[in-house]
Amino acid sequence: MRALPLHLEAGSDVRRSLEQLALEHQASGFVLSVVGNLSRAAFACPGKTAPTLLQGELEIITLQGTLSPGGVHLHLSFSDAECQVWGGHLEHGTLVLRGADLLVGLLDESPSPAAGATQMRPRVEIATLPGCPFSRRALRMLRTLGIPFQEIEATGGGSVPQLFIDGVAIGGYDALAELHSRGELEPLRGL
Known part of the structure; x- marks a missing residue:
């Protein structure tokens, strides 16, 4: 450090x-x-x-x-x-x-085996709307856990947030909280 x-x-x-x-x-x-x-x-x-x-x-x-x-x-x-x-x-x-x-x-990061390779996109994507309290909660949880993510502003009338892991839709905030409670988000941590 x-x-x-x-x-x-x-x-x-x-x-x-x-x-x-x-x-x-x-x-x-x-x-x-x-x-x-x-x-x-x-x-x-x-x-x-x-x-x-x-x-x-x-x-x-x-x-x-x-x-x-x-x-x-x-x-x-x-x-x-x-x-x-x-x-x-x-x-x-x-x-x-x-x-x-x-x-x-x-924190001093040790170089990964793929150092110099093209930066990969985060495994987690989240569609949010400004002002949505559940979007803010989901973003806060991802940041707190140190999980890299890409935020996408949602368009249309669907519910938010919508989360995707490796391109697969997992649902909204409740689904994210459930995965966290079962320890299934650990492999996604960036730290």
């Missing part, structure tokens, strides 16, 4: 910055530490269909979770001017106020 310091300037989107870091380094990892403040926090609370937005001078308390070229899954906690603590899943639109300093641990 290598530790990489990351300074975010005022106005930086925290989630986008970490997604970009994982893409630039083509590496998976996790947040080791963070200090800084926010002008706006966007976070998903359990059971809510849309992110919660808070604005003001917000002090970051913790930021933890995983990142990879396929996406991030991060939990944020912060306090407001009254020292009330808030938290949830970090969403796009969380903006740095004056600055934030993070230390990110990137």
